[in-house]
Amino acid sequence: MNHTNWYKDAIIYQIYPRSFCDSNNDGMGDIQGIISKISYLKSLGINCIWLSPVYDSPQEDNGYDISDYYSIYKPFGTMDDLKELINKLHENGIKLIMDLVVNHTSSEHKWFQEALKDPSSKYRNYYYFKEGKGKNFKRPPNNWSGFFGGSTWERVKDTPYYYLHLFAKGQPDLNWENEEVRKEVKNILKYYLDLGVDGFRCDVITLISKKQDFKNRPAKLALTGKDAYVNGPRLHEFLHELYLDVYSNYDCMTVGETVLSTLQEAKDLVIPSREELSMVFNFDHTNVDNFFGVKWIERKFSLKRFKKTYRKWQNGMYECGGWNSLFIENHDQRRSTGRFNTSLEKEYKDISSKMLASTYFLMQGTPFIYQGQELGMTNGDFKTIDDFKDVETHNIDKMRKEVPILTPILNKSLFRESRDNARTPMQWDDTEFGGFSSNAPWIQVNKNKSEINAKKEETEPSSLLNYYKKLIELRKKYDVLKTGKYIDLLPHSNHIFAYSRKENSRDLIVISNFSKKSIKCKLLNKYQNYQLLLSNYEDNNSITLKPYETRILYKEER
Numbered sequence: 001m002n003h004t005n006w007y008k009d010a011i012i013y014q015i016y017p018r019s020f021c022d023s024n025n026d027g028m029g030d031i032q033g034i035i036s037k038i039s040y041l042k043s044l045g046i047n048c049i050w051l052s053p054v055y056d057s058p059q060e061d062n063g064y065d066i067s068d069y070y071s072i073y074k075p076f077g078t079m080d081d082l083k084e085l086i087n088k089l090h091e092n093g094i095k096l097i098m099d100l101v102v103n104h105t106s107s108e109h110k111w112f113q114e115a116l117k118d119p120s121s122k123y124r125n126y127y128y129f130k131e132g133k134g135k136n137f138k139r140p141p142n143n144w145s146g147f148f149g150g151s152t153w154e155r156v157k158d159t160p161y162y163y164l165h166l167f168a169k170g171q172p173d174l175n176w177e178n179e180e181v182r183k184e185v186k187n188i189l190k191y192y193l194d195l196g197v198d199g200f201r202c203d204v205i206t207l208i209s210k211k212q213d214f215k216n217r218p219a220k221l222a223l224t225g226k227d228a229y230v231n232g233p234r235l236h237e238f239l240h241e242l243y244l245d246v247y248s249n250y251d252c253m254t255v256g257e258t259v260l261s262t263l264q265e266a267k268d269l270v271i272p273s274r275e276e277l278s279m280v281f282n283f284d285h286t287n288v289d290n291f292f293g294v295k296w297i298e299r300k301f302s303l304k305r306f307k308k309t310y311r312k313w314q315n316g317m318y319e320c321g322g323w324n325s326l327f328i329e330n331h332d333q334r335r336s337t338g339r340f341n342t343s344l345e346k347e348y349k350d351i352s353s354k355m356l357a358s359t360y361f362l363m364q365g366t367p368f369i370y371q372g373q374e375l376g377m378t379n380g381d382f383k384t385i386d387d388f389k390d391v392e393t394h395n396i397d398k399m400r401k402e403v404p405i406l407t408p409i410l411n412k413s414l415f416r417e418s419r420d421n422a423r424t425p426m427q428w429d430d431t432e433f434g435g436f437s438s439n440a441p442w443i444q445v446n447k448n449k450s451e452i453n454a455k456k457e458e459t460e461p462s463s464l465l466n467y468y469k470k471l472i473e474l475r476k477k478y479d480v481l482k483t484g485k486y487i488d489l490l491p492h493s494n495h496i497f498a499y500s501r502k503e504n505s506r507d508l509i510v511i512s513n514f515s516k517k518s519i520k521c522k523l524l525n526k527y528q529n530y531q532l533l534l535s536n537y538e539d540n541n542s543i544t545l546k547p548y549e550t551r552i553l554y555k556e557e558r
């Protein structure tokens with residue numbers, strides 16, 4: 001099968017199904033809800049959807065804990081609904097990539113249930129069960145700690161054994177060393193590709209191979225043992241195997257979620273000749289406002305550091321023939337409106353969001369938009385811990401209360417960083433539940449639905465929504481955005497982000513003022529004979545950039 005690399009022309013919209021649109025008014029989004037919004041997605045101009053998990057699941061981690069890969073979580077609909085969605089999207093020229101969650105299953109998956117019931121069953125070896133340590137096996141097999149805080153081991157009641165879970169207790173890790181597990185994964189992939197799905201977003205894919213010594217590691221503030229479970233020894237081998245046995249037979253794409261990967265590690269996943277993944281999500285830019293890659297430890301945003309991460313990944317991928325993913329939000333990140341130096345002040349909210357959008361959207365790679373980002377949706381209005389639904393938030397809250405040295409840090413960051421900030425219902429209109437449902441949703445709707453909603457923004461020519469439509473048009477129209485080299489024009493400026501996408505005679509420039517002050521930008525003198533393609537202000541003739549101003553300029557020598 002010849003791969004067309006269609007993903008290089010894709011503009012991908014991420015749907016978090018439980019919060020997108022509720023067609024049957026049970027308070028939970030569903031697949032029919034998505035189908036009812038295809039015309040919205042089409043008018044936005046996106047041409048691919050990444051659908052967060054819709055498989056059957058007890059929903060301890062909102063579907064990232066799968067109990068049956070071959071059926072759909074009932075409140076979301078049925079397999080027939082999914083088939084209808086695939087067909088209708090395709091009829092409208094929109095592709096669909098599914099979320100592939102195979103580092104772990106749900107503890108309610110029948111494989112895990114069999115493994116628990118019968119230690120001699122073949123399913124025992126689908127997971128990692130290890131004997132505990134010390135008197136009465138009171139201590140876990142080692143000191144590793146996981147992504148949601150606490151030990152990665154949970155004891156199987158009344159036995160000496162513990163099972164490994166890098167995330168919640170209800171998410172036991174699969175043992176990829178076992179060939180049968182890999183066979184199961186390939187079958188899942190084939191099933192969905194044969195159904196017509198166009199690719200996968202591969203959840204925490206860099207965690208699938210573990211060092212097999214299972215020994216203690218030096219204790220860390222977070223993620224003790226990560227050298228044993230991130231980018232493990234057989235990662236590349238496993239991914240290449242999936243490529244050869246499955247992906248090579250379909251014109252599909254894969255994007256790996258590569259938490260904690262360095263550029264070099266990421267290159268080894270995406271260099272085309274290695275035949276592993278099409279691209280990866282790196283998190284260097286979203287870690288600019290924290291220390292040690294730990295989002296709970298806040299660090300003041302620095303534009304210089306932000307630019308540095310883009311220089312590194314843009315140039316690194318360009319040089320090795322790899323491809324980037326471009327994103328500023330997803331279902332695990334707090335909202336970008338008000339983040340990365342943008343403003344929540346009424347006067348500047350949309351202007352600065354447009355500025356941020358122009359800046360990330362036109363780099364080399366495939367742009368992603370997370371639902372609601374295009375409207376400028378903001379973090380939730382959570383008042384008490386009971387307002388939160390996310391398992392991570394509650395686990396970390398427990399740590400906040402139990403571990404005194406963490407209390408002050410977490411007091412400051414828990415609400416701000418909760419993943420629920422990105423999971424509030426999509427704001428379609430200004431009705432009681434934001435047009436998401438006519439009944440109370442599973443999580444509260446933001447109060448600002450009356451000012452920030454799709455219906456309103458569709459009718460306002462200068463809305464953020466309409467600005468995103470223009471950015472999408474630019475991506476489709478200007479080929480240099482696909483192939484042009486990325487050049488950071490002002491690496492040392494503390495306030496201005498300016499870059500060029502250049503190839504031969506074509507040059508596209510993005511200049512953004514990341515501050516609330518007007519700033520003289522002499523660099524603009526150089527581009528006086530360039531055409532202004534788009535800006536967030538109407539009058540921009542001078543070399544002074546207004547607060548949060550962005551300009552997109554273009555020239556083609558003939």
Ligand code: TEU
Pocket residue numbers: 061064065101147167203204257259295331332392419
């Ligand atoms: O996320 C992986 C991941 O590393 C994040 O959970 C991250 O550590 C966390 O959000 C930090 O706050 C993926 C999914 O995107 C996430 O929703 C799942 O919870 C997780 O994997 C487990 O499947």
